Amino acid sequence: MSETLTLGKALNLGLRRAMEDDSKVILMGEDIGKLGGVFRITDGLQKDFGDERVIDTPLAESGIVGTAVGLALRGYRPVIEIQFDGFVYPAYDQIVCQVAKMHYRSRGKVKLPIVIRIPFGGGIGAVEHHSESPEAYFAHTAGLKVVACSNPSDAYWMIQQAIASDDPIVFFEPKRRYWEKGEVDTSGSLESAFPLHSSKVLTSGTDATVLAYGPMVRVALDAATAAAEDGRKLEVIDLRTLSPLDMGAVFDSVRKTGRAIVVHEAPHNLGMGAELAARITEECFYSLEAPVLRVAGYDIPYPAARAEEEYLPDLDRVLDAVDRSFGW
Amino acid sequence: MSETLTLGKALNLGLRRAMEDDSKVILMGEDIGKLGGVFRITDGLQKDFGDERVIDTPLAESGIVGTAVGLALRGYRPVIEIQFDGFVYPAYDQIVCQVAKMHYRSRGKVKLPIVIRIPFGGGIGAVEHHSESPEAYFAHTAGLKVVACSNPSDAYWMIQQAIASDDPIVFFEPKRRYWEKGEVDTSGSLESAFPLHSSKVLTSGTDATVLAYGPMVRVALDAATAAAEDGRKLEVIDLRTLSPLDMGAVFDSVRKTGRAIVVHEAPHNLGMGAELAARITEECFYSLEAPVLRVAGYDIPYPAARAEEEYLPDLDRVLDAVDRSFGW
Amino acid sequence: MTRASSKRAAAAQAAEPDFVQLLTPDGQRVTHPEYSVDFSDEELRGLYRDLVTVRKLDAEATALQRQGELGIWASLLGQEAAQVGSGRALREQDMAFPTYREHGVLYCRGIDPIMPLGLFRGVDQGGWDPIANKFGIYTIVIGAQTLHATGYAMGVAKDGKVGGDEGESVIAYFGDGATSQGDVNEAFIFASVYNAPIVFFCQNNQYAISEPLTRQTRVPLYQRASGFGFPGIRVDGNDVLATFAVTRAALDNARHGNGPTLIEAYTYRMGAHTTSDDPTRYRVASEVEEWQAKDPILRLRKYLESTGLIDEAFVTEVDAYAREEAVKLRERVLTLPDPEPGEMFKHVYPNGSPEVDQQAAEFAAYHASFEGAHS
Amino acid sequence: MTRASSKRAAAAQAAEPDFVQLLTPDGQRVTHPEYSVDFSDEELRGLYRDLVTVRKLDAEATALQRQGELGIWASLLGQEAAQVGSGRALREQDMAFPTYREHGVLYCRGIDPIMPLGLFRGVDQGGWDPIANKFGIYTIVIGAQTLHATGYAMGVAKDGKVGGDEGESVIAYFGDGATSQGDVNEAFIFASVYNAPIVFFCQNNQYAISEPLTRQTRVPLYQRASGFGFPGIRVDGNDVLATFAVTRAALDNARHGNGPTLIEAYTYRMGAHTTSDDPTRYRVASEVEEWQAKDPILRLRKYLESTGLIDEAFVTEVDAYAREEAVKLRERVLTLPDPEPGEMFKHVYPNGSPEVDQQAAEFAAYHASFEGAHS
C-alpha cells in the first residue's frame, strides 16, 4: 500500500503505528499534545491515545530525558521530542551520562529503549538555536546510537525501527524536509524493512562518491543530477546511521570511484566528515585519487537567517568539491 | 628563575600570578576554597585573595557557568574549576549556547573572558565519570577555544595566557600528571612565553610523526624513546591547542616523515584523531606513506578502574601503530 | 508578608486571584496596605502613552511579519502593563536581562525600538551592546538569562554597588514556562546564597506556547521563592500601577542590599506565542474574551478619563503619535541591511582564529570565482 | 502543617533545630503530635542490630580501602539512623534510587552488602539489576537519580499502582549539596505536576564535600518543597524512630495517591566525604565532637537499655554478629574477580554494535600477539 506523504506525516504515521503496536510506547515533549508539536509531527496522537501516552511535559529538557530514564526502567518505551536542535543541550548530561551509560553500568541488566527525536538543521529562516546540527556530539558518545532520516519512506520505517530497538537512539529529522513529499509503502513488516543501521546507495556512479545524510541527501542527489549533465557519474550514499556508521557500501563505492566527498550542515571541524574521511582513508588508502573532501558548515556559530544560504552547503559547493577532487 | 614544580603546583602558581596581575580575575568552583579543590590546584588562594575572589559555589555546574557569564558581562574574568571531566555536562548548554555564542550574537560588543578548567582523562583508578576526555565536544563547538597542557612549564604559562585572553577557553588539565615534576622558568613575561595557540615539536625525528596532547604526551615521548632503541626516529608533537588546531608544524613534520599517528584517550570515533587525520590527509596527500593511524580510547563508556589499563593508549599500542604504519 | 496583605486586596475583587492590585479592570483605583504609587498627572499620562505606543509598535511588527518583512515575531500583546510597569520602575543604573518578548521594557529603557528588529528580520542575532544599553541581548534558550542576571548582580555586589539609593539593581525577565528549567531554579539558589541585588520578574502569561500553567506547577508561581529564602509576590500584571509599585519596591530593596525578590506578574498572552503559532489549536475563544475584559490599556484609560486627566483629544493625539512611531519603525525595518557577503565570519572570537580566517578567505575566493564567471 | 507541629517537638529540645524527633540524643523517648511508631520489642532490637551492622560493614569497607583493596569508599558514618530508618520504612513493593552512600538502605532492603563493593573496588560500575533488587544503581552524577526516580514513579502511577495499601512508592535519596542541581529542582516539578508517588529523601549531612550548607541555601532545605506544591518536613536524621515514622507516613501517603513529599533528614557526616577527602582542612574538631554526642546508635542503645529491652549480652552478641558479617564481607571482597581481558567491550548496547565488535576483535588479536611473543 503506497501513499504519497510528506516526511512529517510519514513520521506521524510511524509514531502512530508504533503506539498501536506496543502499548508501552509513550511520547514526551513540549507542546506535543493539543498542538501536535511545533511541527505537528504528533498531530492527533494525544486525541487518539490520551494524555497518559502523549505527554505534554514541563519546559525542562533535562527533566524530560531524566524522567524518561525512569519510565524506561519501569518498562515504558519513551519517545522524546526535543522541540529544536538547539534546545537539547540542557538534557546533555542526562543523555551522555545516563541514557548512554546505564546499560553498560548495569552490565547489561538494564535496557533503556529511549528514542530522542531531534528536528535538526537549517534552511528554514529561523532565529538562533533553531537550525543546529549537533549530531557529532552524540555520535562521539559511546552507548548512543544515532540515525538520521532523509525522506518520507525512511522516516516512516526508521522511526518505528528506532522505537522497536532496545538501544537508546538519537533520531535526527531533517526539519526543512518535513514538507517534502515522497512515496511510502506502508505495507510489510518492520522486520522486512531495510535495516535501520545500514547506509543506502541512492544513485550508482563510477566517478566520485558523495556521502550525505538528513537534509543534505537532497542536495547530494541534485548535485548528482547536475554532474551527470557534465558527464560525471556520482554515487550518492545516504548514510542513514551515524553511529554506528555502516561503512561497507561506502568502502566499496570509494574503492570503485577513488574519490569521496562528504556533505553535512554541521561545522566542518570534528563533524561526521572528519570521521568518514579518517576511516575511508585508512581503509581505501591505495584506491584514493584525492583526499576525502568535506563540504560542511563553517566553523562559526550558525549565522543569522539572512546569511544562512551562504552558510549551508548547496549544490554548487558540492560540485565545486567534485571539481576540486578531480583537480587533485 | 627556574624551579622544579609538579604540574599541579605550576597551575597553582600560574593562577596566583594571574590573580595578582589582574584584580578582575576570580575563581569559581566546588570546594576550591578552604579545601583548595579536590586536587589542591587552588590551594591557599582563598586564604590569600579572600572569598570574594575565590568562590565556593553551590553544587550546580550550569549555575556556575551561567553566573560566570553574568560576572564576565560585569567586567570580571572568571576562571571556573569543573571538579572532574564527567561533571561538565550539566553546564553544557550554558557553555555551548551562551559562552561560545555571546560574542558572535553581540556582533563583537560582548567579550566573555571565561576560562573553564577541566581536569581530564583517566589513569587514576577512579569510579565512573572521573576519567573522561570530553575535549572533542568542545572543539567541535565554534566560539570556544580549547587547549590542553601536558607539563608543568606549559601549565604555568598556558593558564596565565588563557586567563589573559579575551576568548572563552576550555582548559584541559591532565589530572594523572598533576603530580609529575618538571622545570618551570617563571621569569619572563606572558607576552614572551611560547604562544598559547601553538603546537610544539618535542622531539625531532624523520621516520614518523606522533601527535599527542595532555596526558598522552608522556606516552608519546616514551614511545619515541623506545622506538629509538629500534632505530626509528619519531617526531613527537604536543598539540597544546585543540581548537583552533595549529597544523603548521604538523604538516611540515608529516611531509618529512610520511607517517602520522595520533594518540588520545578520548574515544576513537569522532575524537581529535579524526579531524587530524582528515586535515593531514587533505594537506599532505602525496607525502603520506600510510594512512594516519589513531591510537585512542575504544568506543565504549570509560570502563571500570581495573580495566582502564586495557582501555588507555600506552607505549605498546603506540609502537604497534608505528609498526602498522611501516607495514602499510 | 505579602500574601496576607494581598489577600485583602483580592477580597474586593472576587473573580481575581490573590495579587496586588491598584487599578481594577474597570478602571477603579483601589488601595493596598503595602504598595502605592505617587505619580504626577503628567507621569500617569506618560504611562498611558507608553502602553499605547508599545502596543502599536508591537502590532506593526506583527504586520511586518505577515508581510514577510520579519522572519518571526513574538508579540507582547496583553502584557503591556507588566512590561511598562516594571520597565518604568527601573532606575537608570539598573540592568535588565530580557527574554525575547520584552519589547515594552526595552522601550521604557529609552532604547530605539528598532534595536531588536534585526534579530526577528534575520539580519543579525541581536548585535547590541548589553552593557551600554543596560539591557541584555534577547535570550532564546529558555531560562539561560536568569543565571546571567544573577552573575551580573553578584558582580554588582562585589563592586560594592549596593547599600544605598544609588545602588544598582538587576532585573531578570522570564516566563511561566521558564520556571521549570533547572537554570531558573539554580539562579534562585545563587541569588539567595550570595544575596545578589536582583529581581526575578516572571510574566505569567498563562501559557508556554500551547501548554497551560498546570503543566509547569500546581501552586502559584510566586510561592516558589520562599523555599529558596527570599520573598515572592504576585501582582496583577495587567495593572501598570501595581506592577510599577511592586517592582520599584523590590528593586529598591535589592539595591539597598536586601537581596532578591520573585515577582509573578499575573497576565495573559492575548495573541499567539509567536507569529508561527496557532493558538486556536489549544485554547478556547471564551478564555481570550475573559481576559479582553481585563485589558491593561483600557483600564488605565477609563481611570484617567474618569478622573479627567485625559480627554478624547489626548487619546487621539496619543494614537496618532503611536501610529507615527510605528510608521517610522516600519520604514527603518525595511531598510535594515542584509548581512554583507562573508560577514558571518566576523566576531566568532575576540582574538580571531586562523581557522575561521582561512574559511573566510576560501569563501571569498569561491564567491569571487562566480563573480568572475558572470563578468 | 508539619511545620507548626514539629515546632512543638523542638521546643522540648532547645539546642536542636525545628524537626520531628521521637528519641533524644540521650535516649529519651518523646512524643510527637503527628508521628509515632509502634514497633514490637523484637523490631526495636532489630533496628539496633541494623544500625550496628551497617556501621560495622561501613568501617570494614573503609579499612579495605586503606589497605588498598577498594579504590575509594564513601562512608555513611553518622548517617546510619537516616538510612536504616528510611530503609526499614520501605515496603517490599517500593523502589529506591540511591546516591553512592546508601549502603545502609541497601542493607535494609535485604540486599547482599557485597553488591556495591565491585564499584568501589573498581571491578565494575555497579552491575546490578535495579528492578530485581528494587534498588537503583548507585548514581555518581549529583542529582541525576532524582529524575529517574520521578520518572519511575510517574510510571507507577501510569500503571495504576497507586491508591491503596498495595500501592507502590518510590524514594529518591540525595544530599544537601544536590539540592542546588537543576535536575533535583526539575524532579520536584515533574513529581508535583504529575502527582507522582515519590518521597524525596534528602540526607542533610551538613556538607557537600568541603562546602557547608550555607553554600547551598540560606533557609532550611525542607522548606523548598512548599513552593513546588507539596509538603516538606524535617526530621532528626540521627533518630531512627522519627526517621522511620516520617518516611513511612510519606511513603504511605504517596502510595495512596497523595503525591510527593520532601523529607530533610537532619544529620551529620561524621567521617570524610570519601576516603580521598581530608576534612581537617575545612571543619573544626569541636563540631564533630558536638555531633558525636548525638550519635544515632548510642541513643537507641541507651533507650533500649533503660527500658530493659536489651542487655550487655545482647549488645555483645550484636557486635559479634556485625563483626562476623564484616569478616565475611572482607573475604568476599578480596575474591571479587577483576574484569576479564576484553570484558570492557561487553554491554555497550543491548543490540551490540559492529564497531564495538571490531574493536573487541582487534583488541583480542593485539593481546594474543603478546601471548604469542611470550610463549
Ligand SMILES: Cc1ncc(C[n+]2csc(CCOP(=O)(O)OP(=O)(O)O)c2C)c(N)n1
Ligand atoms: C531550552 C528551550 N527549550 C525550548 C524552547 C522552545 N520554546 C521557545 S518559547 C517556549 C515557551 C516559553 O514559555 P514561557 O517561559 O512561559 O514564556 P512566554 O513565551 O510565554 O513569554 C518554548 C518551549 C526554548 N526556546 N528553549
Ligand SMILES: Cc1ncc(C[n+]2csc(CCOP(=O)(O)OP(=O)(O)O)c2C)c(N)n1
Ligand atoms: C554533577 C556533579 N558535580 C560534582 C560532583 C562531585 N561531587 C561528588 S560528591 C559531591 C558533594 C555531594 O554533596 P551532597 O549532595 O551533600 O552529598 P553527600 O556526599 O554529602 O552525601 C560532589 C561535589 C558530582 N559527583 N557530580
Ligand SMILES: [Mg+2]
Ligand atoms: Mg508564558
Ligand SMILES: [Mg+2]
Ligand atoms: Mg551532604
